[in-house]
Each structure stands twice: as C-alpha cells, then as structure tokens.
Amino acid sequence: MSLAFDHVAIAARTLDEGAAWLAGHGLTLEPGGRHPGMGTHNRLMSLGPGEYLELIAPDPEADVRPCWFGLDGFDGPPRVAGWVMRATPLRAPAGTRVVQARRGDLSWQITLPLAGQMPRDGAQPMLIDWGDGPHPSDRLPDRGVRLTRLTLPLNRLELDDRRLILTGAGTPLTATLATPDGEVTL
Numbered sequence: 001m002s003l004a005f006d007h008v009a010i011a012a013r014t015l016d017e018g019a020a021w022l023a024g025h026g027l028t029l030e031p032g033g034r035h036p037g038m039g040t041h042n043r044l045m046s047l048g049p050g051e052y053l054e055l056i057a058p059d060p061e062a063d064v065r066p067c068w069f070g071l072d073g074f075d076g077p078p079r080v081a082g083w084v085m086r087a088t089p090l091r092a093p094a095g096t097r098v099v100q101a102r103r104g105d106l107s108w109q110i111t112l113p114l115a116g117q118m119p120r121d122g123a124q125p126m127l128i129d130w131g132d133g134p135h136p137s138d139r140l141p142d143r144g145v146r147l148t149r150l151t152l153p154l155n156r157l158e159l160d161d162r163r164l165i166l167t168g169a170g171t172p173l174t175a176t177l178a179t180p181d182g183e184v185t186l
Contacts, residue, residue: 003159004086006128007052007136008150008175010186011069011081015043018055021078025184027053027177030140033103034059039066046140047147047177056081067116068126080173080186082122083150084110085159090129095119107133122173123152125159148183149176 012018019029022045032042032054039062045053058066058074065072069081092098096111111127113119118126151165151174176185 001091002086002088005051005147005150005159005161005163006084006086007047007054008083008147009054009056009069009081009122010078010175011071011074012055012057012078013074014060015041015055015057018057018078019043022055022186025186026179026181027145027184028143029053029055032136034062035101035103037064038062038068038101039064040068040071044136044140045145046137046142047145048137048142050086050135050137051147052137052140053145053147053175053177068112068118070116070118070122072116080122080175082118082173083125083175084128085125086129087127088129090127093127096126105134106136107131120154123154144180146178147175148178150174151176 029043029045032044034041040056041059043055058071090109092111096113098109099112101108109129149163149165153169153171154166155168174185
C-alpha cells in the first residue's frame with residue numbers, strides 16, 4: 001500500500017467560528033461544500049500540491065449527525081481534530097469501515113471509525129483514496145502556506161515523512177504551518 005500525507009482537519013462548532021479563528025492566525029480559506037450523508041460541511045486551504053487544510057464543522061442543514069472527527073457533540077474552541085493519509089489501494093484498518101463519498105466531480109473513498117470518534121483523539125490518521133479523479137488541492141489558490149510539522153502523540157507510524165513528529169502519549173495534536181508572514185502553530 002502506498003501512503004502519503006493528504007490533509008489536516010480543524011474542527012469547529014461552526015464554519016464561521018472556525019474561519020474567524022483561522023483568520024486570526026493569518027489563514028484564508030476557500031469555499032468547500034457539504035458532505036452528503038455525513039452531517040458536515042467544510043472550507044479548504046491549499047498546503048501545496050496534493051495537500052490541504054480542511055476546516056470541518058457540523059452542517060446545521062443536515063439530517064444526520066456527524067460521525068467523524070469527533071464532531072458528534074463537539075464543543076470548545078476550534079482545534080486540530082485529525083489528519084488523513086492517502087492510501088492506494090485503500091483497505092480498512094481494524095475498527096473502521098470504507099465509505100464512498102462524492103461532491104460534484106470530486107469522488108473519494110475514506111475510512112471512518114466505527115465508533116464515530118477518531119482513534120487516539122485524532123492522532124491516528126484516517127485513510128483516503130481519491131481514485132483517478134481530481135484532488136481538492138488542484139482547485140485551491142496556492143498562497144504559499146505549507147505544513148512544516150504535525151506533532152502526533154503516537155509512538156509508531158507507518159509513514160516516513162519528516163514533518164510528522166511522534167511525541168508519545170500525553171502531548172497535544174498540533175499542526176505547524178509556514179506562511180508568508182511567519183510560522184503558525186494550531
């Protein structure tokens with residue numbers, strides 16, 4: 001299985017609250033869309049080719065409750081809620097299921113936790129496969145923002161990416177971004 005970093009997810013109670021919080025860190029988001037059948041919607045920002053930041057929140061117009069990124073009952077300030085690796089071919093690890101999703105011409109398969117909560121409070125990644133279609137980062141303006149560090153409270157990970165810093169249990173999940181105006185840690 002081929003693995004690569006895909007995106008980091010910031011959870012918020014509402015998209016407006018999350019967008020204001022990220023704007024306070026100098027980060028500008030683009031429109032995303034709704035996730036039919038998932039109870040969420042998002043906004044996006046490029047982190048360079050094949051990578052992006054996703055702001056995700058419960059969709060108040062959805063008829064289902066969110067079942068990913070711990071958004072079912074989410075409260076508190078916006079925060080890094082998880083991250084996603086591209087995996088080809090996609091196989092569901094124990095405790096997850098593969099779900100097919102589509103929005104416009106974007107189509108993907110993603111692993112979702114059976115329990116609805118992110119493994120290890122978001123430190124363990126979800127897996128995604130975009131198939132042969134477009135990737136969201138292909139459509140986003142490149143504002144020169146790049147992920148420089150993702151600090152993970154894990155002891156072991158099957159992805160060799162020097163930006164992923166394993167710190168062991170007890171440390172927060174954080175993302176550090178290089179921006180044209182300096183470094184930002186979320």
